[in-house]
Amino acid sequence: MPQAIIRAERVEKYYAQPSENRIQVISPTDLSIVPGEIVALLGPSGSGKSTLLRMLTGLSIPSAGQVYWHEKPIDTVETNVSIVFQSFALFPWLTVLENVEAPLQARGMEPVERRKRAIKMLDTVGLDGFQHAYPKELSGGMRQRVGFARALVVEPEVLFMDEPFSALDVLTSENLRSELLELWQKKSMPTQSIFIVTHNIEEAVLLADRIIVLGRNPGHVRVDFKVALQHPRDRKAAAFTQLVDYIYKVLTQPDAQMPALPVTGDGRRVRDQRLMSYQMLPHARPGGIAGLLEFMIDHGGKADIYRLADDLAFEIDDLLPIVDASSLLGFLSVNEGDASLTPVGAEYGNAEILRQKEIFREVAVENVLLLRQIMRALEAKSDGTVPEEFFHDMLDEQFSEEETLRQLETAINWGRFAELFDFDASRRRFILPSKQASEVDG
Numbered sequence: 001m002p003q004a005i006i007r008a009e010r011v012e013k014y015y016a017q018p019s020e021n022r023i024q025v026i027s028p029t030d031l032s033i034v035p036g037e038i039v040a041l042l043g044p045s046g047s048g049k050s051t052l053l054r055m056l057t058g059l060s061i062p063s064a065g066q067v068y069w070h071e072k073p074i075d076t077v078e079t080n081v082s083i084v085f086q087s088f089a090l091f092p093w094l095t096v097l098e099n100v101e102a103p104l105q106a107r108g109m110e111p112v113e114r115r116k117r118a119i120k121m122l123d124t125v126g127l128d129g130f131q132h133a134y135p136k137e138l139s140g141g142m143r144q145r146v147g148f149a150r151a152l153v154v155e156p157e158v159l160f161m162d163e164p165f166s167a168l169d170v171l172t173s174e175n176l177r178s179e180l181l182e183l184w185q186k187k188s189m190p191t192q193s194i195f196i197v198t199h200n201i202e203e204a205v206l207l208a209d210r211i212i213v214l215g216r217n218p219g220h221v222r223v224d225f226k227v228a229l230q231h232p233r234d235r236k237a238a239a240f241t242q243l244v245d246y247i248y249k250v251l252t253q254p255d256a257q258m259p260a261l262p263v264t265g266d267g268r269r270v271r272d273q274r275l276m277s278y279q280m281l282p283h284a285r286p287g288g289i290a291g292l293l294e295f296m297i298d299h300g301g302k303a304d305i306y307r308l309a310d311d312l313a314f315e316i317d318d319l320l321p322i323v324d325a326s327s328l329l330g331f332l333s334v335n336e337g338d339a340s341l342t343p344v345g346a347e348y349g350n351a352e353i354l355r356q357k358e359i360f361r362e363v364a365v366e367n368v369l370l371l372r373q374i375m376r377a378l379e380a381k382s383d384g385t386v387p388e389e390f391f392h393d394m395l396d397e398q399f400s401e402e403e404t405l406r407q408l409e410t411a412i413n414w415g416r417f418a419e420l421f422d423f424d425a426s427r428r429r430f431i432l433p434s435k436q437a438s439e440v441d442g
């Protein structure tokens, strides 16, 4: 194996919380980037892909562990990397040419040389004629070409990309992706290695020589393997679809084992979210869950999640929360990427709305701790109301602020649908429906 350009050793990321606890985003991870390969990093949203990328580039310092650049600690040496972001991140007040020159200027290159290089790079990425345009005059695809030109003009040894095609329509991204691959294969750029974050499985299989799949809570490597397919790759070829299928299975299959709780030097507790008291509620709506179950009934009660996403024209990121929620509530059982309806799931999918609410109420209280706690608190209060803040404070011991708010939003949505409680958004309080009625009566 060639020597690594970048090597991460036991890197971790955690965020401090107001309480004693921390939110662990990445658990101890080893990862090397070696010359000659395109690495794709896949994983559900929130699994820490961007966080890991930022640590590998040196942009973000790991909470523990070390990243090495040619075997020297990355914070002690000058690196040669570029990053392309999803949100083009161009300077709106600079022209296309000036945007591409900016990183060369920042490195102290003199004006004549940097202009020459920038123009050449604009040619390479198909932007000749647009030198003097401003970003706002360009389409998304053209803006991302500027993003690529700006990243490549410094001749990075490693090119990092964080979902570079996600903001573009399908045809534009297809076009840019194949042009990038062509530049790479013809060695029109001196780049030694490409590291691309994506949530698009096909994109990973189209581009990558090696694919890493992250799991979440906290982020950890689930699989890391080489892709042996020849270029150009044919999406319809059996080997291609089998690989896509395999990755879907990895993404949808629960973790078999729980790793040990990480311990840090200063003795503070680092919580592994898999060992925490609250499950992470998947952000799915009861109507969406019912829709999925109905579809499953129509298809004989069993489905391969990959085919399902395909049939429904869903991105896996949009489908997975619905599958996760259905499985959490006991409507589906999921095994190696295959989902099958349970009896209660079939009943829910077939039922009228009122019966659906009854079933939802039963399974939600049975399976969702947060809903049970809200109910218990409401029943214990004589006025039948409890402030949202109370649960907010419990949840944010474990989740980030943003995730806490989303957890509450989902709990409110589910509780309302099940008619377990209502929520007064102006007073930010949970309310028992019976109490509300008696207040009106009395």
Ligand code: ADP
Pocket: 015, 023, 025, 043, 044, 045, 046, 047, 048, 049, 050, 051, 052, 400, 401, 402, 403
């Ligand atoms: P991805 O790119 O895979 O979608 P990210 O790396 O952006 O995931 O985020 C991973 C997790 O880290 C998310 O759950 C996110 O909420 C959490 N996170 C990111 N930044 C912070 C922060 N400053 N404080 C707390 N949690 C954070």
Ligand code: MG
Pocket: 049, 050, 051
């Ligand atoms: Mg991200």
